[in-house]
Amino acid sequence: MPQKEKLQIEIEVPSKKIRVSHVHCPNGHNLCDPSVKINDFPSIRLKLKNKMGEEGFLYLDPVYGSFQNREEGIQIAADEVVDAFCPECGVSLTSPDETCQLCASPMFLLHLPKGGIIEGCLKKGCYFHRMKIVDAEEQIARLFENHTLESYL
Secondary structure, three states, rough: OOOOOOOOOOOOOOOOOOOOOOOOOOOOOEEEEEEEEOOOOEEEEEEEEOOOOEEEEEEEOOOOOOOEEEEOOOOOOOOOEEEEOOOOOOOEEEEEEEOOOOOEEEEEEEOOOOOEEEEEOOOOOOEEEEEOOOOOHHHHHHHHHOOHHHOOO
């Protein structure tokens, strides 16, 4: 039997066309904060620690590709790399496997429902980010199980 080829499918999503409304830490805590709205939607709240050891919060713009983020209780210098944590349980949100493709800084990793993720650079001023909505292996399995492209939709 011939060896199966692994394919990677990428879809470009135009800026400001998707809003993240459900995102959580690896332990399942909801990171959406309805008390702080950006673009009229609940923000995504992360706990940050800067190189001086100061802690505060970052409220991420939930509109993918929009960067109207807000800092609270922390000073972050330009080009400074910070650490990110879940504000509920304190688990690190730093991706163990990924670094920024633009500046080689660490990336944060947030979990979406049904296996998707959002990754973003932890360096202030670098706006590299990406969203993986579905797991590729799951999609391939779905295609072979149902034998139709409609299984993707």
